Structure formats: C-alpha cells, structure tokens
Amino acid sequence: DVKVTQSSRYLVKRTGEKVFLECVQDMDHENMFWYRQDPGLGLRLIYFSYDVKMKEKGDIPEGYSVSREKKERFSLILESASTNQTSMYLCATARGQGAFNEQFFGPGTRLTVL
Amino acid sequence: AQKITQTQPGMFVQEKEAVTLDCTYDTSDPSYGLFWYKQPSSGEMIFLIYQGSYDQQNATEGRYSLNFQKARKSANLVISASQLGDSAMYFCAMREIPPRQLTFGSGTQLTVLP
Numbered sequence: 715d716v717k718v719t720q721s722s723r724y725l726v727k728r729t730g731e732k733v734f735l736e737c738v739q740d741m742d743h744e745n746m747f748w749y750r751q752d753p754g755l756g757l758r759l760i761y762f763s764y765d766v767k768m769k770e771k772g773d774i775p776e777g778y779s780v781s782r783e784k785k786e787r788f789s790l791i792l793e794s795a796s797t798n799q800t801s802m803y804l805c806a807t808a809r810g811q812g813a814f815n816e817q818f819f820g821p822g823t824r825l826t827v828l
Numbered sequence: 829a830q831k832i833t834q835t836q837p838g839m840f841v842q843e844k845e846a847v848t849l850d851c852t853y854d855t856s857d858p859s860y861g862l863f864w865y866k867q868p869s870s871g872e873m874i875f876l877i878y879q880g881s882y883d884q885q886n887a888t889e890g891r892y893s894l895n896f897q898k899a900r901k902s903a904n905l906v907i908s909a910s911q912l913g914d915s916a917m918y919f920c921a922m923r924e925i926p927p928r929q930l931t932f933g934s935g936t937q938l939t940v941l942p
Contacts, residue, residue: 745928754837756919756932764928772929804873808928815923816863817930819873 717741718820720805726826733792735823737805744810746788747817748772748780751802763788795827831855832920834933841910842941848895849905849936851920860924862903864894867917867935876918879903910940 721736737746745764749757749772759772761780769780777799781789792799805820833852841847853862864876879887879894887894895904907914917937921930 747929749932754934756832756834756934757921757930758932759929762929802871806873806930811925811928815928816875816878817873818875819865822871824871 718805718807718818720803720820720823722823723821724824724826726828727792727795728828729796731792731795731827733795733825733827735790735792735803735805735825737788737790737820739786739788739807739818741807741809741818742785743807743818744785745808745815746782747806747808748778748788748790749804749806750774751804751822757804760790795825797827799825800827801825831931832922832933834920834936836936837934838937838939840939840941841907843912844909846906846908847910847938849907849918849920849938851903851905851933853901853903853920853922855901855922855924857924860922862894862896863921863923863930864892864903864905865919865921866914867919869916873919877905907938912940912942914938915940 717740719738747762748760751757763769763782779791803823806817808815808817860881862879866874877889877892879896891908893906917935919935920933
C-alpha cells in the first residue's frame with residue numbers, strides 16, 4: 715500500500731512566522747503535489763514536482779515555495795505566514811505520466827495562522 | 829472558465845436509495861482522465877473510480893458507477909444502495925495530458941439519512 719505521511723495533522727502559527735510542511739512517501743513515485751483545500755473552492759494546486767529538484771507552479775503559488783531534495787520528500791514552505799493561508803493542506807503523490815495515475819493523498823495538515 | 833463544475837453543494841439521500849452526483853468538465857484535449865474522490869469528515873481523500881476519455885464503457889466499482897457522457901462533457905457519479913457511511917464530501921477531478929496534476933471541482937457534501 716502507498717503510504718503518504720504529513721508531518722502534522724494540526725498546526726497553529728503566528729503571522730510572519732516561517733512554516734514548513736513536510737510530506738513523505740514510500741512508493742518511489744515521481745510526482746508529488748501540494749494542494750490547499752478551502753470550503754466551496756475544492757482543492758487548488760499550489761506546487762508540484764515531477765522529479766528531484768524539479769518544481770512547477772500550480773494555480774496559487776503566491777506566498778509559497780517548495781523543496782524536493784530527495785525523491786520521497788516534498789516540503790511546502792510559507793516564508794512569512796499570513797492569516798489568509800489558514801487552510802487544510804494536502805500532499806499527494808502519483809506514479810509516471812499516464813492519464814490514469816491515481817493520486818494518493820496524505821491525511822492533511824490543518825494550519826491556523828493567528 | 830471552470831474546468832470542473834459540481835453544481836450541487838449539498839445533497840441528501842435516504843439510506844438504501846441510489847443517488848447521482850453531478851460533474852461537468854471542460855477540455856479541448858482528446859486524452860484525459862476523470863476521477864472521483866470521497867473525503868469523510870476525518871479528512872483523508874479516498875479514490876473511488878476512474879474513467880478514461882477513450883474508454884467505451886462506463887466505469888464501475890462495486891456500488892459506484894460513473895455515468896460518462898462524452899458529448900455532454902459530464903461524468904456523474906452514481907452510488908447505488910446508499911449507506912450511512914457514504915456521508916462525506918465527494919470531489920470530481922480531471923487530468924489532462926499534459927499536465928500531470930488533477931483539477932478538482934468544488935465538491936458535493938452528501939448526507940445519507942437513516
């Protein structure tokens with residue numbers, strides 16, 4: 715079974731803090747994704763990576779950066795957290811490039827920025 | 829324009845009845861995949877069913893079936909014999925090739941009544 719883990723289920727930070735969200739997968743998948751989920755908006759893609767040290771901007775990259783130094787780990791960084799970044803953050807992984815490559819999701823991190 | 833549209837923010841269904849969750853999509857690519865995910869209140873995203881754009885038959889997985897109408901660009905999820913455990917948020921998503929990421933709809937909150 716694919717296992718995707720995220721470093722925290724719940725996180726509370728203060729405005730201006732630097733925040734790291736970590737995602738680790740154990741299935742050797744090439745592709746990793748960071749989404750944020752907000753009520754009424756579904757999941758929106760922040761960044762994704764299709765290989766080590768490679769990254770691509772998603773639909774809402776502003777205020778975020780990512781790092782992928784190892785294949786199994788994909789980090790999302792909020793350089794200076796703001797209250798509008800309070801959200802649920804979901805990491806996902808997928809194998810290869812095919813149309814049917816199911817994305818496997820982590821349990822999510824609910825981030826609150828005060 | 830929205831790539832994935834789910835027009836039903838909330839739905840109610842009586843236990844043991846069938847329910848259809850609507851999803852329409854927008855793409856000009858001939859090759860794409862359509863996915864449905866379930867998200868219970870615990871937050872994890874659970875893959876339910878997949879339909880490829882070239883698949884001739886509608887996909888089925890147990891009590892889940894996908895009513896794929898390519899000309900109408902719709903991919904509705906049908907859940908037969910609803911159970912209380914089906915109460916959850918349901919997301920429709922699409923992958924075009926390229927890119928590799930999924931684009932999600934805003935979701936439908938399904939509540940199964942006893």
